[in-house]
Amino acid sequence: MTETTPEKTPDIKSTQLQELSTAVLRETVPMNELTEFFGRAFGAVMSAAEQQHVPLAGPPFALYRGMPTDVIDVEAGFPVAEPFSGGVDGGVTGGSLPAGQAFEAMHVGPYDTLAETYEAIMGKMQAEGVTPGSSMWEYYLSDPAAEPDPAMWKTLVVWPVG
Numbered sequence: 001m002t003e004t005t006p007e008k009t010p011d012i013k014s015t016q017l018q019e020l021s022t023a024v025l026r027e028t029v030p031m032n033e034l035t036e037f038f039g040r041a042f043g044a045v046m047s048a049a050e051q052q053h054v055p056l057a058g059p060p061f062a063l064y065r066g067m068p069t070d071v072i073d074v075e076a077g078f079p080v081a082e083p084f085s086g087g088v089d090g091g092v093t094g095g096s097l098p099a100g101q102a103f104e105a106m107h108v109g110p111y112d113t114l115a116e117t118y119e120a121i122m123g124k125m126q127a128e129g130v131t132p133g134s135s136m137w138e139y140y141l142s143d144p145a146a147e148p149d150p151a152m153w154k155t156l157v158v159w160p161v162g
Contacts, residue, residue: 009120010105010106010107010108010117010120010121010157011105011106012103012104012105012120012121012124013103013104013105014101014102014103014128015101015102015103015104016099016100016101016102017097017098017099017100017101017102017158017160018099019096019097019098019099020057020058020079020096020097021057021079021080021081021082021083021084021094021095021096022061022075022077022078022079022080022084022094022095022096022097023045023048023049023054023077023078023080023084023086023092023093023094023095024041024045024063024075024076024077024092024093024094024095025040025041025044025045025075025076025077025090025091025092025093026073026074026075026091026093026095027041027073027074027075027091028071028072028073028074029071029072029074030070030071031068031069031070031071031072034062034072034074037074037076038060038062038076041075041076041077042060042076042077042078044090044091044092045076045077045078045092046078047090048084048090048092049078049080049084049092052084052085054080054081054082054084055080055081055082056078056079056080056081057078057079057080057081058078058079058139059078059139059140059141060076060077060078060139060140061076061077061078061079061097061137061138061139061140062074062075062076062137062138062140063075063076063097063135063136063137064135064136064137064138065134065135066134066135075095077092077095079097080094097137097158098160100160100161101130101160101161102133102158102159102160102161103121103124103125103158103159103161104121104156104157104158104159105117105120105121105156105157106154106155106156106157107138107154107155107156107157108151108152108153108154108155109150109151109153110150110151110153111150111153111155114138114155114157117155117157118136118157118159121157121159122159125159125161130161130162131161131162132159132160132161132162133159133160133161133162134162135160136157136158136159136160137157137158138155138156138157138158139155139156139158140153140155141154141155141156142154142155
């Protein structure tokens with residue numbers, strides 16, 4: 001391991017999640033169009049939350065429903081400080097990130113290597129005899145515009161137990 005190579009085995013923790021209110025845009029998106037979708041979704045959610053005077057309460061996230069193939073059912077947005085009513089132009093709706101047991105790990109590096117972190121979490125779940133849930137999400141803790149080096153990007157991966 002060199003100084004410039006991030007650790008490949010993330011620290012995986014079991015945690016008990018509290019339900020969080022969210023404001024999101026949900027679509028079924030081809031995998032190769034996720035970056036465009038995220039830019040559009042995060043902008044739409046920020047605008048809708050501002051219109052409704054609902055404060056954002058955390059970093060941007062994307063929740064994936066089911067295992068990704070060439071397309072994925074995804075919702076992207078932000079946790080919000082109070083329930084979001086939706087009903088605004090652009091398809092932004094209120095939702096939630098569920099409560100319950102989950103495993104989480106900090107991924108450090110480019111987004112195209114996130115599969116390694118998911119595989120590590122899956123291995124930990126199997127070792128502990130639990131079944132992964134059908135949805136998982138990622139909190140994007142680094143802003144690529146502020147941190148141009150993908151090797152430094154931090155993404156918190158959260159995978160609830162089924």
